[in-house]
Amino acid sequence: QSVLSQPPSVSGTPGQRVTISCSGSSSNIAGNTVNWYQQLPGTAPKLLIYSDNLRPSGAPDRFSGSKSGTSASLAISGLQSDDEADYYCASWDDSLIGYVFGAGTKVTVL
């Protein structure tokens, strides 16, 4: 049972825009920044978005992050077949005194 809630899966056709939600609480998302990770099969998670909406060097600008209150979202515009992966959100939790993760969302390109 993950502290942050994500939908198990989302799908879209090439070129479409999809969003992944991440729901938390006042002890994590509302008071701390959110990171998003992309995990391709057999590889380690890779940082996609940090500090709610910033992209690290090398992350495509098709990926964007936003946050409002206790929820955050990752949007993928111009969906590509290469985007098929698992996506995770994470945030620091002040009550648990540790990072908490979502269970991950599998993105499928139809």
Place this chain on the structure above:
Amino acid sequence: EVQLVESGGNLVRWGGSLRLSCAASGFTFSNAWMSWVRQTPGKGLEWVGRIKSKMDGGTIDYAAPVKGRFTISRDDSKETLFLHMTGLKVEDTAVYYCTAKDIGYWGQGTLVTVSS
């Protein structure tokens, strides 16, 4: 380029011990807050613990499931992070990742399997 290379993963019996290492390069290790994160097919990603830089107090925090059994340490002179695991349980079976800078950078992971 930031590089984190874990080693030490192995098959170990229930109740046993294991030490993981993480060799870091490409950034100022002594200034970095470092974390261990593990991943299992059943439970997904789980933060294990974090050690702050010495300049920020060197505080270490642990997740509840590992507190009292796992110890995180660092050797800044060798730019290496460690995870010493004792009293291992079957549920500790996972790929263990070394991460740096607010879990922004990740290593490739090392597999720990605990048998009953």
